[in-house]
Amino acid sequence: MNKVALITGATRGIGKQIALTLAKEGYNIVINYREENDEVNTAKGEIEAIGVECLTVKGDVSKFDECESFVKQAIEKFGQIDVLVNNAGITKDMLLMRMNKQDFEQVIDVNLIGTFNVTKNVISYMIKARTGRIINISSIVGINGNSGQTNYSASKAGIIGFTKSLAKEVASRNILVNAVAPGFIQTNMTDVLKEEVKEEIAKNIPLKRMGTAQDVANVVKFLASEDSSYITGQVLQIDGGMGI
Ligand SMILES: NC(=O)c1ccc[n+]([C@@H]2O[C@H](COP(=O)([O-])OP(=O)(O)OC[C@H]3O[C@@H](n4cnc5c(N)ncnc54)[C@H](OP(=O)(O)O)[C@@H]3O)[C@@H](O)[C@H]2O)c1
Structure with a gap:
C-alpha cells in the first residue's frame, strides 16, 4: 500500500516541489490549498501523471476548524497520513517601527499557529x-x-521550539519531528525582491547562488525516508552556507 503525504500550501513554490518529489517516491499525495485557482488542478494533474493518487483539500491553516475538516477528508480517502509537511507560510515584511499588530498577528497565525492547527489534527x-x-x-x-x-x-523561531518539544513528546510512539531552515530560495516569495537585491544576496552566499525548491524538496524527501530513521528534533539548514 502506498504511503500518504499531506503537504500544506502545496499548489506552488516549495510545497508543490515537495509534493511532486514525494509523488515520485510513490507516496499518494494530499495537497492543501487556501483559494480555488488554476494552480490547484495543474498541481493535481502533474502529480497524477506520475502515477499516484492526489487529493486536493481546501482550507486556511490559520483556522482550526478548516484544518480539522481537511485532515478528516484525507483520512476518509486514504485511511492514514504517514508524512505531514507544514509548508504553508506568508511574509508581511516591514520594520517594527511601521508594523502594526495585525501584520504581526497574521504572520504568526498562518506560520506558527497554522503549524499547530494542522499537526494537532494529524497527530492522533x-x-x-x-x-x-x-x-x-x-x-x-x-x-x-x-x-x-x-x-x-518570530514565527519561524517558534516553529523550531515547537519541533523540538513535539519531537520529545512523540518519540516513544515512533513519530519523528524535524524542521528544515531554507535560506534564499527562488519562489514567488522571493520574486518580489529587486534583481539587484537578489544578486547582492547571492554574492554573500558561500555557494554563490539562491537555492531552488528542489534543493529543499530533496532534504524533505530524506527526512520522510527510512534513511533518516535515527534523526528527530533537528533543524537542517538548506542555505548554501549562509548560516556558517
Ligand atoms: N522562498 C524562500 O526563500 C523561503 C525561505 C525560507 C523558508 N521558506 C518557507 O517555505 C514555505 C514555502 O514558501 P514558498 O517560498 O514556496 O512561498 P510561496 O510560493 O509564497 O508559497 C506559499 C504557499 O503557502 C500557501 N498559503 C499561504 N497562506 C496559507 C494559509 N493560510 N493556508 C493555506 N495555505 C496558505 C500559499 O497559498 P496561496 O496561493 O493561497 O497564497 C502558497 O501555496 C513557507 O513556509 C516559507 O516561509 C521560504
Whole structure:
C-alpha cells in the first residue's frame, strides 16, 4: 500500500516541489490549498501523471476548524497520513517601527499557529498508527533573525521550539519531528525582491547562488525516508552556507 503525504500550501513554490518529489517516491499525495485557482488542478494533474493518487483539500491553516475538516477528508480517502509537511507560510515584511499588530498577528497565525492547527489534527492518527513523520518548514531567519522580519522570524523561531518539544513528546510512539531552515530560495516569495537585491544576496552566499525548491524538496524527501530513521528534533539548514 502506498504511503500518504499531506503537504500544506502545496499548489506552488516549495510545497508543490515537495509534493511532486514525494509523488515520485510513490507516496499518494494530499495537497492543501487556501483559494480555488488554476494552480490547484495543474498541481493535481502533474502529480497524477506520475502515477499516484492526489487529493486536493481546501482550507486556511490559520483556522482550526478548516484544518480539522481537511485532515478528516484525507483520512476518509486514504485511511492514514504517514508524512505531514507544514509548508504553508506568508511574509508581511516591514520594520517594527511601521508594523502594526495585525501584520504581526497574521504572520504568526498562518506560520506558527497554522503549524499547530494542522499537526494537532494529524497527530492522533499518527499516534494510533505508532508511526509518522512531521517535517516543518522553518527558515534561516528563524535562527539568525533579519531586519524587517520580526514577525516572520518570530514565527519561524517558534516553529523550531515547537519541533523540538513535539519531537520529545512523540518519540516513544515512533513519530519523528524535524524542521528544515531554507535560506534564499527562488519562489514567488522571493520574486518580489529587486534583481539587484537578489544578486547582492547571492554574492554573500558561500555557494554563490539562491537555492531552488528542489534543493529543499530533496532534504524533505530524506527526512520522510527510512534513511533518516535515527534523526528527530533537528533543524537542517538548506542555505548554501549562509548560516556558517
Ligand atoms: N522562498 C524562500 O526563500 C523561503 C525561505 C525560507 C523558508 N521558506 C518557507 O517555505 C514555505 C514555502 O514558501 P514558498 O517560498 O514556496 O512561498 P510561496 O510560493 O509564497 O508559497 C506559499 C504557499 O503557502 C500557501 N498559503 C499561504 N497562506 C496559507 C494559509 N493560510 N493556508 C493555506 N495555505 C496558505 C500559499 O497559498 P496561496 O496561493 O493561497 O497564497 C502558497 O501555496 C513557507 O513556509 C516559507 O516561509 C521560504
